[in-house]
Amino acid sequence: MIEIKNLSKKFGSSFGLMNINLTLEKEESVIITGQNGAGKTTLVRSILGEQIPTCGDIRIAGIDPFKERANVLKHIGFVPQLPPPIKLSVKELINYASVLSGAEEKKISDICQKLELDVKEHFKKIFFKLSGGMKQKLLIAIALAKEPDIFIFDEPTANLDMQGRENFYKLMRSLHGGRLLVFISHRLEEIKDLINRKIEMDFGKVVKDEKFV
Template structure:
């Protein structure tokens, strides 16, 4: 599904990723952990084609996201740690997503309800004015409504209250057959939901273990 080969990324003289080799297989649920600055978010952004590597490559289902980003990311749903300050209303966002991703707005509403987010009551509100938890729920609802084969989350539960975290875990538990890649400091919350833990430190992968 996702193949990372000899990936190195530098920002000036600083090495953010140092010769990373990883392969995320179909159906794997992988958790990436590490201290701030270890390279976790840089790795995720490199997978999404946001960064041009100095050396090495990323392929998603055999496609290089730098050469054909639209095709490579067609089957990836991504939820960032910090939602962008989008000024569109939720109604406008739903319209954009349903047209660009060819999904039904009903699906977004269904997942919003499952996450206990009242989408219809907030349709006329600008996205950037929502609370952190509401933004997170809305973006997660969109991600699941797209029904992609690969899910990527950067600290998906950071802005969620305890109940919403449990609901999110239920969604993940029901995502059989999907490949999921997480960045999270809340390792205990992922217990029983992941089958692989990857630890990064100082731009390198220092541990890559299967979870039984």
């Protein structure tokens, strides 16, 4: 599903990513860990076609994210580390996401409900004025409702309280197979039972890559 070859990204004279080679397959459920500044978000942004690599190649379902970004994004449900400052109301955002991804609005609301976020109660509020946890729940619901074959979550539970995390993991466990799940997370203990591969990054490199059965 995701093929990365000799990928490097330089910021000025320093490396954000240094010669990454990775193949991530369907049915894999991967945690990418590593200290702050290890290059995790830079890797994700490269996969999403948000930044041009200094060198190397990426293919998502055979597609080059830098040449065909819109096509690549059809395959991916992504929840960012920091919610973007969207100026739409909650209702408008749900409508917009639904038009863009083809997911039913009701489905987005239903998933919010499972995350204990009653969106209807907040329909009129501007997205960026919601609490961090509420934003994250709504973005998770939008990504899940799209039913893509690749999910990428960058620190998805960072703003969630314990109950919120529990609900999120419950939802993750209920996803059926045939998908690639990628969690960027420091919370290995929390998602141990969800994953079958652990990739550790440091200084822009992959320093460990373990698969479990």
